[in-house]
Amino acid sequence: EAQVTQNPRYLITVTGKKLTVTCSQNMNHEYMSWYRQDPGLGLRQIYYSMNVEVTDKGDVPEGYKVSRKEKRNFPLILESPSPNQTSLYFCASSWGGGSTGELFFGEGSRLTVL
Amino acid sequence: ELKVEQNPLFLSMQEGKNYTIYCNYSTTSDRLYWYRQDPGKSLESLFVLLSNGAVKQEGRLMASLDTKARLSTLHITAAVHDLSATYFCAVDIAGNQFYFGTGTSLTVIP
Numbered sequence: 001e002a003q004v005t006q007n008p009r010y011l012i013t014v015t016g017k018k019l020t021v022t023c024s025q026n027m028n029h030e031y032m033s034w035y036r037q038d039p040g041l042g043l044r045q046i047y048y049s050m051n052v053e054v055t056d057k058g059d060v061p062e063g064y065k066v067s068r069k070e071k072r073n074f075p076l077i078l079e080s081p082s083p084n085q086t087s088l089y090f091c092a093s094s095w096g097g098g099s100t101g102e103l104f105f106g107e108g109s110r111l112t113v114l
Numbered sequence: 115e116l117k118v119e120q121n122p123l124f125l126s127m128q129e130g131k132n133y134t135i136y137c138n139y140s141t142t143s144d145r146l147y148w149y150r151q152d153p154g155k156s157l158e159s160l161f162v163l164l165s166n167g168a169v170k171q172e173g174r175l176m177a178s179l180d181t182k183a184r185l186s187t188l189h190i191t192a193a194v195h196d197l198s199a200t201y202f203c204a205v206d207i208a209g210n211q212f213y214f215g216t217g218t219s220l221t222v223i224p
Contacts, residue, residue, distance in 0.1 A: 033212065042118075042202060043157075043214040050210060058211060059115075090156065100164060101145055101209050105156045 002027045004106035006091050012112045013081055021076045021109045023091030029104070031096030032074035033058065034066065036087040037108075043090065049074055050096055081113040116141045118205055120215035128223050130192050135218045137186040137203035146179050146186045147204045151217070157202065161188075193222045 004025045013019055025032065033048035035058075045058030049068040063085055065077040074093075078085060088110050092103040117140040127133050137146070148160040161170045163179035163186060170177050174197065176189045186203055198221050204214040 031210065033210075035212075035214075040216060042216040043204075043212075045212050048210050048212075056210070059213070092157075096209065099209075100162045101206050101212075102147065102159050102162050103149075103157075103204075103212070104159070107156050 002104070004091055004093055004104055006089075006106035006109045008109060009107060010110050012114065014114050015082055016080050019078050019081060019111075021078075021089060021091075021111070023074045023076065023106060024072050025074075025091075025093040025104070026072065027093060027104065028071065029093035029095055030071070032068065032091065032093045033103070034064070034074070034076045035090045035092065036060065036085075037090060038087050046076065046089075078111075081111075083113045085111065086113045087111060116143070116205065116207065116211075116213045118203060118213050118215040120201075120203060120218050122218060123216060124219050124221075126221045126223060127190075127193050129194055132192065133190050135188040135190070135201055135203075135220075137188070137215055139184050139186075139203075139205045139213070141184075141207075142181075143184075143205040143207065144181055145206055145209075147206075148177050148186075148188055149202045149204065151200045151202065153199075160201075190220075193220075195222045195224060198222045 034046040035043040047066040049055045091106040149157040161177040166181040
């Protein structure tokens, strides 16, 4: 089954404790991206990757890091989480290149930073 | 910075009625997307509109795109309860930077 898998789905952590949210897709997509969803703000793009070893900032990259060492994986790293990073996070992928750009989303990861 | 505005933000409508959700965006983009999100769930792609004048229909939903007016509409015909969800429009810049509207929460009342 074609899917984008995120882990963990739910996480409660404390300020300053580094964490990683993993994202993996099995569709051989070139493009992957991360979003955060907050009430009243819709989805905002954090980082995206056009291909392996190619990443770039989205609209709200502060406080986040990413890496793309393999085509299928695109982890989101919070080096020192703060309470304002409490949010619902989505990973998404698409074919990229000259494709339609239609995004396929993971199930989401709800993060609470105390 | 590209802005994407949806109207209305909240919509409560009776079954069988018609309504339109509007999506305005602030800069040039030839591609517009509509997604649906059920409560507590992920986003599901509904429509991809790739050019000016594009119109797509699926069941009771029809989406259109006017790139000159920077406007897309999502028209709901004869609403049913199963359409209750939050609908997002999104545009992209060069196929990599995506900007989403704030969403329209639709409730269809029996």
